[in-house]
Amino acid sequence: MNTSNQKSQAELLFEAQEKKKGIFRRNVVLSWLGLLLFMIVMFSGIEIRSANNTTSFSTWKFDNIIENGIEKRTRVETIQFSLPFGLPNDGISLATILIDGQFISDNLNFVAGGIAQTIQISILSIILAIILALLAALGRLSSNPFIYALSTFYVSLIRGTPLYLQIFFFFLALPQLGIVLKGLTAGVIALGLNYGAYMSETFRAGIASVSKGQREAAIALGMTPSQTMRRIILPQALRFAIPPMGNDFISMTKDSALVSATGFVQELMWRATKVGRAEFRNLEALVMAAIFYWVMTLLLTSLQARIEARLAKGDR
Amino acid sequence: MHHPIVKISNLDKYFGHLHVLKNISVEVPEKQVVCLIGRSGSGKSTLLRCINFLEDPSHGTIEVDGIKVEAEGKGREHQNLIHDVRLKTGMVFQEFNLFPHMTVLENVIEGPVIVKGMDKNQAIALAERNLDSVGMLFKKDEYPLRLSGGQKQRVAIARALTMEPRVMLFDEPTSALDPELIGEVLNVMKKVAQEGMTMIVVTHEMGFAKEVADRVIVMSEGELIEDTSPEELFSNPKDPRTKALIDRYRTAE
Secondary structure (H helix, E strand, O other): OHHHHHHHHHHHHHHHHHHHHHHHHHHHHHHHHHHHHHHHHHOOOEEEEEEOOEEEEEEEEEEEEEEOOEEEEEEEEEEEEEEOOOOOOOOOEEEOOOOOHHHHHHHHHHHHOHHHHHHHHHHHHHHHHHHHHHHHHHHHOOOOHHHHHHHHHHHHHHHOOOHHHHHHHHHHHHHHHOOOOOHHHHHHHHHHHHHHHHHHHHHHHHHHHOOHHHHHHHHHOOOOHHHHHHHHHHHHHHHHHHHHHHHHHHHHHHHHHHHHHHOOOOOHHHHHHHHHHHOOOHHHHHHHHHHHHHHHHHHHHHHHHHHHHHHHHOOO | OOOEEEEEEEEEEEEOOEEEEEEEEEEEEOOOEEEEEOOOOOOHHHHHHHHOOOOOOOEEEEEEOOEEEEOOOOHHHHHHHHHHHHHHEEEEOOOOOOOOOOOHHHHHHHHHHHHOOOOHHHHHHHHHHHHHHOOOHHHOOOOHHHOOHHHHHHHHHHHHHOOOOOEEEEEOOOOOOOHHHHHHHHHHHHHHHHOOOEEEEEOOOHHHHHHHOOEEEEEEOOEEEEEEOHHHHHHOOOOHHHHHHHHHHHHHO
16 A cells, blocks of 8 residues: 555655746747747847837838840848837837848849758768778777777877868879879868768777677677677677767768869759859858758757667667 | 696796796686686786686696697787687676677677678577576567666676687676675576586585585686585685685675
């Protein structure tokens, strides 16, 4: 009797905690939506002005007008409505940022066309990075001093220099040695080498996380060292390494923007800066690109969360 | 006397300066169940692990079912001999060491399929027979995470048996178990012994030694101090250190 009573009390406590958590989560979502709405309003071109005892609400937009026989694109105000009273502080105006909607709709398809290239660079680079990271991690665990040195040398050199420099090195410095790489190739090699160096640490930790007993059990069954690594150690190490690898891939989609610096890879960032500079609409172009990157990141993050949940549920 | 399955001759093992096995020679004939007992640090686990070269002995020879390996051996030939010895020995660990990313059945067929190159269906048939005999067939599609300690150890025994070894090595197989789960594992081990398997068991389970073992070897500080039948050991221990060990067991009982 007493125990069942205690249990229900514990359940009540648990329920109260869950409810508190639920309220917190709901408020976080509402705050997010509020912040999003605030940002949309900040870029809406709305202006509220108070002067001479009237308060007017107006919207601004860019339009083509003819001035002295020359067609010109300029800001045009449309007063939507006015109220017959002023705000306490007369003469105040609240203006938001005006962006050129026409420019965005004209160039949306062109900039969005870079997404495919961005994803292509990211996937090619992450594949190269995984291979290099695996080799570097195995090298780190090698008892051969040269292989150990090779692995640590690579990681140290890459981590000791900027990614931006590495991309330029493959694109601009190698031609001096007679090796001319395409912008895409140079970008993928640089990103792959760079991420490989960072990810090798993740892989090494993953391999180290597999207990000594696992290796012994495999050896006792008669497995060779390579069978042990392939069948027993690596599958467990990779499972450990998948969540950080997901983070790396998400970072990579954004760092792929640096490849635009070569000027020959038409990915998202390159396309955004190209149209932005041509028409002096950098604000619009960069906002557009930012939204694409952000949405891509959100989608990848939710995909990653789903994969992690599946791994956690399974057979660990 | 049967032909010896395991023959250890003049075995020495050093960990740095520490002399943990001191010139040990012992033979285990076919179908014998030997319990190795002694206080922790006496070298009993190290001796067991030297038999399948999980520990490299410093000097001496290990012979398992006619395959003779010199401790000082080097090179590919030596590695091949060690590999052959490992195929003749099955090992059960204190910490079970099941592969967590594989189901029970996958754990058990891994060795035969990958190491021996056995046909998968044949391996499954054999694995299922062994899982049945340890009473774990009903969990064959579960992952080890979902098993109790006793169940894990029974699967580990089935995994070792499915390699069809000539001798089974048990390294404190019940020491990591909750007391109420020890019985089920000891029963399976008893069954394996009754089926005629040669067994070397490092254990603290005096009850098991008394009931199942044909022979008990007592170790202390890297030496074999007593090598006798369980009846003799419990009624008439010779070495004072053995006597202390038995007395402690009696008071614990």
